[in-house]
Amino acid sequence: MRDLQLGGFEEIVLLSVAARFGDAYGVTIKLHIEANCDRKVSIGALRTTLNRLEKKGFLDSRLGEATSMRGGKRKRFYVVTPFGKKALDQVMEERKKLWQTIPKTAFNF
Amino acid sequence: MRDLQLGGFEEIVLLSVAARFGDAYGVTIKLHIEANCDRKVSIGALRTTLNRLEKKGFLDSRLGEATSMRGGKRKRFYVVTPFGKKALDQVMEERKKLWQTIPKTAFNF
């Protein structure tokens, strides 16, 4: 297996955590993806992915304080680690490189 | 599930087929990935992925003619379909969009 394995949905989640910097937890991340990617995200799918990303060291998390809002479990806030950023850069780099190897004639449909 | 599902390795393979336009079959595709992505690709992994991509309609294939080289089964040549190109564009677009939503402060490590 590869060194920095990063699946497609994992990448989307990682990018969205970065996008919601300072306020990235389950709900905001979910909304960010849905708003920008034109797709529905189930809370279950998101949660397992967040866990995996943290386990891999691409994300860190901390538990937030209780708010004055009505009820609710405390939020778990996420941030992208330097290692996670590195993985993001790497996959992006790799694809850019590949795109550049494609001749113009390849897509003359 | 999403409309145009395309995994990470599938994307790499699809891009590599486009890159080897006119000469894309098992061996050349494998070599192209290894040369550009700094990773090893097993022939088995590649083959299952090619099959899946064809099944999804992202690739077409045709059997090549016998060559004058020493032995060997006939090659199966692949080309990216318009539908496959669309999937490639779509995932790239989506990620670009997401990158743009990330504030500069997000990666101040």
Place this chain on the structure above:
DNA sequence: GTATTAATACTATAATGTAGTATTTTAAAT
């Protein structure tokens, strides 16, 4: 304490990623 709410945790299954081994097809060697 009980109800209500916001959020995360758990569990299960489908899709994708990965690789080892087997088989087929072809032409060269004899």
Place this chain on the structure above:
DNA sequence: ATTTAAAATACTACATTATAGTATTAATAC
């Protein structure tokens, strides 16, 4: 014509990632 070796694809099995439904927890209002 038969055997042999090479080049390639096909098959099979298992690991990881994707997805979503349901359960549980923790906090506040009453």
